[in-house]
Amino acid sequence: MIKLDKTIIVIDLDGTFVNVNTFHKWMKFVFFEALKKFHFISVIQILKIVFLRYLKYIDHSEMKYSILKISENITSEKQIITFVRSLNTYVNHTILKTMKDELSITILATAAPILYAQTIKEIYQFDYVIATGNTDEIEWKENIREEKKTNLISLLEKYSLGNQISILYTDHHDDLPLMKFSDLTYLVNASNETIKLTLDANIKFKVEN
Numbered sequence: 001m002i003k004l005d006k007t008i009i010v011i012d013l014d015g016t017f018v019n020v021n022t023f024h025k026w027m028k029f030v031f032f033e034a035l036k037k038f039h040f041i042s043v044i045q046i047l048k049i050v051f052l053r054y055l056k057y058i059d060h061s062e063m064k065y066s067i068l069k070i071s072e073n074i075t076s077e078k079q080i081i082t083f084v085r086s087l088n089t090y091v092n093h094t095i096l097k098t099m100k101d102e103l104s105i106t107i108l109a110t111a112a113p114i115l116y117a118q119t120i121k122e123i124y125q126f127d128y129v130i131a132t133g134n135t136d137e138i139e140w141k142e143n144i145r146e147e148k149k150t151n152l153i154s155l156l157e158k159y160s161l162g163n164q165i166s167i168l169y170t171d172h173h174d175d176l177p178l179m180k181f182s183d184l185t186y187l188v189n190a191s192n193e194t195i196k197l198t199l200d201a202n203i204k205f206k207v208e209n
Contacts, residue, residue, distance in 0.1 A: 006105045007166040010152065010178065011095060011126070013110035013117065015171035016188045018090040022112050023064065029083050030071050042070050061142050068113050069135045075115075084119045092188065094208070095169055096124065105161065109152055109178065111144045130155055149177040169208070173197040179205070 014021045027046065034042040046067065053063040099106045108121050108129040117131035130151045132143040141147050156162060168175065168182035173194040179185045185205040187195060198205050 006103050007101070008107065008156075008161060008164070009098065009104050009167045010107045010109050010165045010169070010182065011099075012168075012170040012172070012175060012188075013108060013112050013120070016169050017092055017095055017108070017120075017124075018087050019092065019189065020087070020090045022087060022116070023067075025087070026071070026083065026113075026116060027067055029079075029086075030067065030075060033079055034070075034074055037074070039074050042074050045070055064113075064132070064142065065135060065140060068115065068132075071113070071115060072134060080116050080119050081123075084116055084123055087120070091124070095188070099125070107152070107155065107165075109143070109148055111142050111148070111174075128155055128159070145174055146177050148175070149181060152178065152181070176201060176203075179203045 011017050014023070027050070031043065031046050034040075034046065049058070049063055049066045052058045053060070058066075098104075105128070106126045108117060108124075108126040108131070110117050110129075110131050112120075112131055114129070114131040114133055117129050120126070121129035130143055130148065133140060143151055152165070153163075156165075165178070165182045166184070168178050168185045169188055170178065170185065171188045171190050171194070176197065179198060180201065180203060183204070185198070185203055186208045187198060187205050188208045190198075190207065195207070
């Protein structure tokens with residue numbers, strides 16, 4: 001059983017735990033897997049979705065939902081594991097080393113789909129994960145900004161982990177709601193804009209490269 005006196009460490013995924021956008025990688029992976037398995041309808045659907053996004057007829061959230069819907073229908077657990085293992089070369093090993101501390105509880109908090117975020121959680125031995133849910137949810141929402149904070153608070157309450165996080169690792173100001181909820185924030189390879197907005201919000205932070 002996890003003790004409550006442990007440090008709660010929350011870690012963002014894209015640009016933080018890994019230095020790439022995993023969903024962009026996932027779209028390419030699903031596209032080529034569909035090609036290899038002759039799922040030509042899925043191939044055409046993916047191309048159409050990407051084209052509509054390029055023309056800005058749909059927003060990022062609509063694109064993610066549509067790609068995720070296709071992914072759920074054509075990918076297997078084995079394929080998901082293959083994809084997650086392909087991310088290993090992009091992992092931030094400084095953060096990974098921090099996770100080995102036995103006195104900490106680690107939570108992966110990401111806008112990426114739970115479809116593969118759950119496997120990332122298991123392979124890299126996070127204690128918990130919150131991510132964008134599957135498309136069968138009644139009110140599907142991306143796990144970003146205030147939604148991510150709300151979901152994190154729900155997780156803390158569900159597992160009696162307290163009402164505050166000790167450390168947050170993130171690369172982006174989308175996580176400002178979580179920064180305000182954390183004792184200390186590590187900004188990982190953050191942009192000048194993110195650093196400025198974090199300063200303006202009077203948030204305690206350190207810069208991590």
